[in-house]
Amino acid sequence: EAGVTQFPSHSVIEKGQTVTLRCDPISGHDNLYWYRRVMGKEIKFLLHFVKESKQDESGMPNNRFLAERTGGTYSTLKVQPAELEDSGVYFCASSQYLNTGELFFGEGSRLTVL
Amino acid sequence: GQQLNQSPQSMFIQEGEDVSMNCTSSSIFNTWLWYKQDPGEGPVLLIALYKAGELTSNGRLTAQFGITRKDSFLNISASIPSDVGIYFCAGPGRSGNQFYFGTGTSLTVIP
Numbered sequence: 001e002a003g004v005t006q007f008p009s010h011s012v013i014e015k016g017q018t019v020t021l022r023c024d025p026i027s028g029h030d031n032l033y034w035y036r037r038v039m040g041k042e043i044k045f046l047l048h049f050v051k052e053s054k055q056d057e058s059g060m061p062n063n064r065f066l067a068e069r070t071g072g073t074y075s076t077l078k079v080q081p082a083e084l085e086d087s088g089v090y091f092c093a094s095s096q097y098l099n100t101g102e103l104f105f106g107e108g109s110r111l112t113v114l
Numbered sequence: 115g116q117q118l119n120q121s122p123q124s125m126f127i128q129e130g131e132d133v134s135m136n137c138t139s140s141s142i143f144n145t146w147l148w149y150k151q152d153p154g155e156g157p158v159l160l161i162a163l164y165k166a167g168e169l170t171s172n173g174r175l176t177a178q179f180g181i182t183r184k185d186s187f188l189n190i191s192a193s194i195p196s197d198v199g200i201y202f203c204a205g206p207g208r209s210g211n212q213f214y215f216g217t218g219t220s221l222t223v224i225p
Contacts, residue, residue: 004156033212042118043157043202043215056212091156101147101204101213105156 002026004106006092012112018080021109023092025074031095032075033103034067038088046090049075050098061086082113116141118203118216126222133190135219137203146179146186147204147213157202157215161188193223 005024013019025032034046046065047057051072060067064083069075079086089110093103117140127133137146145164149157161172163179163186170177174191190197200218207214 031211035215040217042217043204045207045212045214048212050211056207056209059212093156098211099145099206101145101162101206102159103157103213105158107154107156 004092004094004104006106006109008109009107010110013082014114015084016081019082019111021077021090023075023106025094026104029094029096031098032069033093034077035091035093036088043091084113087111087113116207116214118205118214120203120216120219122219124220126224127193129193129195129223129225131193133193133221135201136185136187137216138185139205142183143205145206148177148188149202149204151200153199195223195225197221198223
């Protein structure tokens with residue numbers, strides 16, 4: 001069974017440009033999460049989808065970040081326009097059940113904003 | 115959001131040594147989770163704890179859910195080189211739908 005896949009694995013862009021990160025969750029997992037880790041800090045929650053609906057987006061930093069999950073399958077996270085402080089590793093995770101804490105993570109998309 | 119503080123921040127140990135790390139929360143949790151991130155990979159769940167005082171093992175790993183429900187501990191016995199990575203604790207947010215992660219403990223095992 002395929003795991004969570006993320007694309008791209010690494011993106012280098014200039015301040016002010018746009019980047020779109022994609023996540024394909026494990027098939028059948030209704031729950032999809034986006035997290036971000038800045039080096040040395042915690043893995044910070046961004047938002048949670050249940051199927052195509054945003055269940056909780058309290059962790060989204062500001063309106064430069066837009067997450068979508070078309071048809072409850074794959075998800076995209078767009079940053080527009082990117083700022084220097086957006087640099088970090090963006091992780092996507094999926095889970096079949098709520099509340100158990102068993103999240104399956106992708107390898108992450110490293111974003112570097114110059 | 116909830117604060118999860120992990121200690122120590124990093125560890126350098128000799129192969130064969132035992133390792134202990136802990137995590138404290140600013141509030142009470144009803145679930146504690148321990149994840150490991152291998153270099154270049156995403157975090158993987160190691161152990162889940164659902165009851166105060168619970169002690170659970172997974173091979174050489176043992177984790178405990180603190181009695182106060184505000185802390186948890188992870189021990190690794192007889193470390194080996196493949197134990198290298200970053201260990202994260204995590205716990206649920208108030209809604210139970212999101213999970214907060216700690217800052218991580220980076221472990222280096224010297225052969």
